[in-house]
Every structure is written in C-alpha cells, then in structure tokens.
Amino acid sequence: xxxxxxxxxxxxxxxxxxxxxxxxxxxxxxxxxxxxxxxxxxxxxxxxxxxxxxxxxxxxxxxxxxxxxxxxxxxxxxxxxxxxxxxxxxxxxxxxxxxxxxxxxxxxxxxxxxxxxxxxxxxxxxxxxxxxxxxxxxxxxxxxxxxxxxxxxxxxxxxxxxxxxxxxxxxxxxxxxxxxxxxxxxxxxxxxxxxxxxxxxxxxxxxxxxxxxxxxxxxxxxxxxxxx
Amino acid sequence: xxxxxxxxxxxxxxxxxxxxxxxxxxxxxxxxxxxxxxxxxxxxxxxxxxxxxxxxxxxxxxxxxxxxxxxxxxxxxxxxxxxxxxxxxxxxxxxxxxxxxxxxxxxxxxxxxxxxxxxxxxxxxxxxxxxxxxxxxxxxxxxxxxxxxxxxxxx
Numbered sequence: 001x002x003x004x005x006x007x008x009x010x011x012x013x014x015x016x017x018x019x020x021x022x023x024x025x026x027x028x029x030x031x032x033x034x035x036x037x038x039x040x041x042x043x044x045x046x047x048x049x050x051x052x053x054x055x056x057x058x059x060x061x062x063x064x065x066x067x068x069x070x071x072x073x074x075x076x077x078x079x080x081x082x083x084x085x086x087x088x089x090x091x092x093x094x095x096x097x098x099x100x101x102x103x104x105x106x107x108x109x110x111x112x113x114x115x116x117x118x119x120x121x122x123x124x125x126x127x128x129x130x131x132x133x134x135x136x137x138x139x140x141x142x143x144x145x146x147x148x149x150x151x152x153x154x155x156x157x158x159x160x161x162x163x164x165x166x167x168x169x170x171x172x173x174x175x176x177x178x179x180x181x182x183x184x185x186x187x188x189x190x191x192x193x194x195x196x197x198x199x200x201x202x203x204x205x206x207x208x209x210x211x212x213x214x215x216x217x218x219x220x221x222x223x224x225x226x227x228x
Numbered sequence: 229x230x231x232x233x234x235x236x237x238x239x240x241x242x243x244x245x246x247x248x249x250x251x252x253x254x255x256x257x258x259x260x261x262x263x264x265x266x267x268x269x270x271x272x273x274x275x276x277x278x279x280x281x282x283x284x285x286x287x288x289x290x291x292x293x294x295x296x297x298x299x300x301x302x303x304x305x306x307x308x309x310x311x312x313x314x315x316x317x318x319x320x321x322x323x324x325x326x327x328x329x330x331x332x333x334x335x336x337x338x339x340x341x342x343x344x345x346x347x348x349x350x351x352x353x354x355x356x357x358x359x360x361x362x363x364x365x366x367x368x369x370x371x372x373x374x375x376x377x378x379x380x381x382x383x
Contacts, residue, residue: 017379021302030294032258039259073332189260203267207278 054126055085057095063215064095068184068198071114072107072141076193077134079205084131086212093216098130100180101192102114109146114177116150119167130158239369242359247298254291268377271332272325290314301374305367312360319353322346 028157065083069076080098087094100118102110120129132153133140140146154164166224167173188201195202197211213223257265266284274280294314325332326346344352363369363370371377 017375020379022376024300024302025293025298028296031293032255035259037254188264188300189262190260191267194263201261201263203261203263204270206267206280207263209307210277 038132054099054121054130055095055097056127058092059095061093061095062198063093064097064198066097068099068101068189068192068194068196070101070103070107070108070110070192071117071130072137073103073134073192074137074141075205077137079193079195079208080130080134082205082208082212086216090216097186098126100177101194102177102181103192107141109140109143111174111177112147113140113150114166115168115173116147116154118173118177119164120154120157122167123151123159125157125159125164129153129159132156204223236369236372239363239366240372243304243363243370244300246311246356246359246363247295247300249250250291251299252295254293254295256286257288258292266368271330272321273328273330274321301371303375304371304374304376305364308364308367308370312357312364315353315360317359319350319357322349322353326350355367 005028018164040149067076067080067083070075083094083096087096100114117126117130117133118122120126133150135223136153140149143149151161151164155161187196193204193208195208195211197208197215200211202208202211231374243262262284265288266281269280269284269287288334290310291314294307294311297303
C-alpha cells in the first residue's frame with residue numbers, strides 16, 4: 001500500500017476513499033467513547049455523600065426510586081403525584097426518596113421552596129408539606145412572593161413557627177441543598193424530574209410512566225407526561 | 229483573483245464552522261446520559277415512543293458524523309445535502325412545538341452548552357439552511373481544502 005515517492009524518497013500511504021470514510025466514522029466513535037469514559041472518571045463519586053434524603057415506603061422493596069426534584073417544576077409535580085399514589089396503592093412494593101435539585105435560574109421560587117421543605121423536614125413533616133406544596137404549585141408559582149403561601153401551608157400542618165424561622169435563617173440549610181444539587185450534577189442530572197429507579201437514570205414523566213408500567217404491570221397514567 | 233481567493237476561503241470557513249457546530253452539538257449529547265436527550269425529544273411530543281427513542285439514539289451520531297464529513301470535506305455533496313435535510317427536520321419539529329404551544333423553555337439543541345428558546349432556534353436554523361444551500365450551489369468553492377478534492381486530484 002505504501003509507495004515510495006520518487007522525488008523525495010519518502011513513503012506515501014495510499015488510503016482509498018471508502019477506507020478513509022470508515023476511518024473517520026471509527027475515529028468519531030472512539031473519540032466519543034474515550035470522552036465518555038474520561039468524563040465519567042472525572043465525575044467519579046462525589047466527595048460528600050448527599051447528607052439528607054427524604055424517604056417513605058418499604059426500604060426492602062424491589063422498586064427503589066430516588067427523585068431529584070425542583071418544587072416549581074410542573075412535570076415534577078405530576079410525577080410526584082403519581083409516585084405518591086403508587087406508595088398508597090402498593091405501600092410495601094416501593095421505596096421512595098426525594099432529593100433537592102432546584103433550578104433557580106429557570107424558576108424564581110425553586111430555592112426558597114426547597115429551603116422551606118428542608119426546614120419542615122427537620123420537624124418531620126416533609127411529606128405532608130411537599131404534598132400540599134405540589135398540589136398548590138400552580139397557585140404559588142405565579143406569585144412574585146410565594147413565601148406567605150409556604151407559611152400558610154406550614155401552618156396548616158402545624159409546623160413550629162419559631163423553629164421554622166430560625167431554620168430559614170441558617171445558612172447551613174442552603175449549603176445542604178446546594179450540596180445535594182451538586183451531587184445530582186455529578187451523577188449527570190441536567191433537568192427535572194430525574195429519577196433513579198434501582199440505580200437506572202430515568203428523566204421525565206414519560207420514561208417514569210414506562211418504568212412504572214413495566215414494574216407494576218398495570219398502565220399507570222402519569223398526567224401530562226411532557227417536559228416542563 | 230484575490231477576491232476569488234477570499235470568497236473561496238469564506239466558503240471553506242462556513243463549511244468548517246457548520247461542521248464544527250454539528251460535531252459539538254452531537255458530541256455534547258453523546259457524552260451525557262442518553263436519558264437527558266431522550267427527555268428533550270419527548271418534550272417535542274412526537275407522538276410515538278419508539279420514534280422518540282430512535283431519534284434520541286440516532287440524531288447525535290448523525291450530527292457527529294455529518295459534522296466530521298463537513299469539516300474534512302469528505303463526500304461533500306452528500307454530506308451537505310444530508311445536513312440540509314436534517315436542518316429542515318429540526319425546523320419542522322421545533323415549529324410544530326411552537327404551533328402546538330408545547331411548554332418548552334429552550335430547544336435543547338445544544339444540550340447544556342447553549343440555551344436557545346424555540347423561536348430563536350428557528351431563526352438560527354433558517355439562516356443555516358440558507359448558508360447550506362449556498363454551499364451546495366457553489367460546491368466547487370466549498371470543496372476548497374477538502375479530502376474530496378485530494379482524492380479527485382489523485383485520480
């Protein structure tokens with residue numbers, strides 16, 4: 001294949017056009033695989049494990065779901081509602097934990113709603129608060145200041161106001177939420193809702209619906225099912 | 229002669245820029261989780277789950293390969309035409325999302341690299357479509373410093 005150039009005495013390697021095409025395609029594939037490997041190695045295991053997980057259901061269940069949520073995300077609200085229904089219908093068959101992933105660049109109240117949720121969680125009323133928060137999402141999402149509504153929800157579930165107020169002033173709470181979000185980013189999360197179902201990453205309510213259909217053997221209707 | 233040379237270089241630069249854009253776009257989607265781009269595709273509500281999954285698998289690779297062929301100038305007439313068809317497909321999908329008023333905040337075209345709203349991407353893709361058409365029409369200028377030309381001279 002290599003021909004010696006008569007003028008320069010150097011060898012010219014002859015690669016036909018089809019072979020060059022194949023080499024280009026192969027190079028692209030290899031480059032992508034290497035980049036994927038390098039990036040996953042660099043992401044590695046985050047230095048700090050997520051310090052808080054909000055859980056319910058049966059910890060020994062076969063169907064374990066970790067949900068990364070932004071409380072102002074409409075698709076998250078739909079997905080969370082469905083998962084709540086599943087935990088009620090099949091309480092021993094599912095284990096659910098919720099983690100924070102506020103998209104504060106897209107959603108004005110993402111961070112503040114997460115702060116309230118975390119502070120209420122420290123009074124062991126997380127799920128009651130989150131259920132009401134997501135139920136009323138379309139009301140508070142439109143407001144310029146949603147805090148009065150968060151307080152109203154907290155009062156409705158009889159959260160201690162003094163403890164809530166001092167918790168909200170604690171910078172450590174914000175750091176906790178940021179750490180959890182950074183953990184999520186290290187796992188490759190880019191949008192919400194993102195679920196890890198038995199370790200498998202599932203993004204959005206349509207894919208969640210497919211997994212629920214597969215596992216529970218019934219058609220579970222996730223309302224909407226489109227992206228937020 | 230100088231102006232002709234400059235014009236040829238402009239065609240070459242445009243070809244490489246568009247190719248580079250497609251490589252970066254496809255690459256970004258491929259190195260992050262497939263689920264992330266699937267979620268973007270699902271947002272366009274194509275109606276058929278199998279089609280959505282197929283799109284999410286195939287499109288990033290097509291972008292990378294076409295981008296590479298454009299940059300290297302390999303099989304240029306075919307690569308340019310396929311890129312043109314792909315751009316029309318993008319415009320169609322985004323336009324139907326706008327018409328149907330689907331709740332999309334950004335097009336998801338470049339993953340996390342760039343956030344462009346759907347209406348913005350229509351304008352951008354239309355400009356690219358016109359540029360590609362010009363590159364196709366003036367293929368002899370576009371194939372400046374291309375592997376196609378190298379193989380042509382070899383014959």
